[in-house]
Amino acid sequence: MHVRPVTLVERLKKNGVLPTAQRLRIAALLLASPQHLTAEQILCRLREGGMRISKATVYNTLNLFAAKGVIRQLAVDGDRAWFDSNTEPHYHFQDIETGALTDLAPQEVRFDRLPSPPPGMEYAGVELFIRLRRV
Amino acid sequence: MHVRPVTLVERLKKNGVLPTAQRLRIAALLLASPQHLTAEQILCRLREGGMRISKATVYNTLNLFAAKGVIRQLAVDGDRAWFDSNTEPHYHFQDIETGALTDLAPQEVRFDRLPSPPPGMEYAGVELFIRLRRV
DNA sequence: ATATGTGCAAATCCTTTGCATAGAA
DNA sequence: TTCTATGCAAAGGATTTGCACATAT
Numbered sequence: 001m002h003v004r005p006v007t008l009v010e011r012l013k014k015n016g017v018l019p020t021a022q023r024l025r026i027a028a029l030l031l032a033s034p035q036h037l038t039a040e041q042i043l044c045r046l047r048e049g050g051m052r053i054s055k056a057t058v059y060n061t062l063n064l065f066a067a068k069g070v071i072r073q074l075a076v077d078g079d080r081a082w083f084d085s086n087t088e089p090h091y092h093f094q095d096i097e098t099g100a101l102t103d104l105a106p107q108e109v110r111f112d113r114l115p116s117p118p119p120g121m122e123y124a125g126v127e128l129f130i131r132l133r134r135v
Numbered sequence: 136m137h138v139r140p141v142t143l144v145e146r147l148k149k150n151g152v153l154p155t156a157q158r159l160r161i162a163a164l165l166l167a168s169p170q171h172l173t174a175e176q177i178l179c180r181l182r183e184g185g186m187r188i189s190k191a192t193v194y195n196t197l198n199l200f201a202a203k204g205v206i207r208q209l210a211v212d213g214d215r216a217w218f219d220s221n222t223e224p225h226y227h228f229q230d231i232e233t234g235a236l237t238d239l240a241p242q243e244v245r246f247d248r249l250p251s252p253p254p255g256m257e258y259a260g261v262e263l264f265i266r267l268r269r270v
Numbered sequence: 271a272t273a274t275g276t277g278c279a280a281a282t283c284c285t286t287t288g289c290a291t292a293g294a295a
Numbered sequence: 296t297t298c299t300a301t302g303c304a305a306a307g308g309a310t311t312t313g314c315a316c317a318t319a320t
Contacts (some may be wrong), residue, residue, distance in 0.1 A: 018320090019197055056310095060311090077210045080308085110246065111245065115239055124231050128264075130250070131260040151298075155300065158300090174285080196300095
């Protein structure tokens with residue numbers, strides 16, 4: 001799936017992100033399909049594609065995107081951050097051996113009961129990782 | 136709540152951990168009650184208590200405990216690892232502002248529907264974080 | 271013009287490692 | 296003894312930061 005640049009520009013603007021060349025390239029890469037990438041992977045792919053971009057800009061951009069809701073940052077294992085192009089509510093399978101993540105559509109998980117938030121608090125999000133092991 | 140040293144020695148042995156002085160002190164601290172501590176917090180508390188112990192030993196011990204199932208390691212935010220003295224199945228609330236974790240008893244969450252694992256895979260664990268924000 | 275983004279290298283923070291010494295079986 | 300654990304300092308890896316330069320409005 002390919003996202004038209006015009007769409008990307010609009011999308012970034014809508015989220016309050018100034019669309020620069022670097023940001024558009026990162027957005028194009030990440031938002032092309034639902035996927036999970038690390039900062040390192042993004043940096044490598046952009047450079048392989050002939051782009052001149054710094055590690056700092058990749059991190060700045062990913063953090064900005066996550067803060068603005070363009071993408072979602074996942075804390076999977078503490079080793080490194082994963083950036084998820086899918087910002088809709090959903091959950092994840094994780095292969096504990098490879099670390100690979102797979103999206104779970106929200107309707108694949110249904111909660112029969114969830115605790116009420118403590119007084120003075122409200123839900124800010126539900127993070128669900130189902131760890132998988134090879135049989 | 137205080138855990139008798141004898142109990143601790145048995146507990147470590149049962150999990151295949153050689154009970155040394157440092158390991159017993161860390162176990163005593165962590166297993167005293169259901170709680171979540173970082174390596175740094177454990178190091179500080181032990182030293183405040185007058186113990187001479189190195190950072191390396193704290194990390195070695197916590198990793199060993201986690202591998203042997205004495206405690207559980209949590210990847211909450213990617214900043215640092217949290218060590219959970221509660222090894223029973225359970226879930227967590229997390230205050231997104233302070234990072235503080237609270238245990239959720241397993242019966243407070245009930246799944247109406249969960250996806251079957253992909254072919255050749257089986258469940259290895261279910262990690263659920265409910266992020267909370269101040270109203 | 272003025273504010274904001276980018277690149278580079280150095281700095282930071284958490285965690286692991288190498289190796290010599292100390293302790294357990 | 297022989298094996299394993301501990302302490303220390305240094306190494307490692309991911310991420311952030313300071314600052315000069317470039318780019319956007």
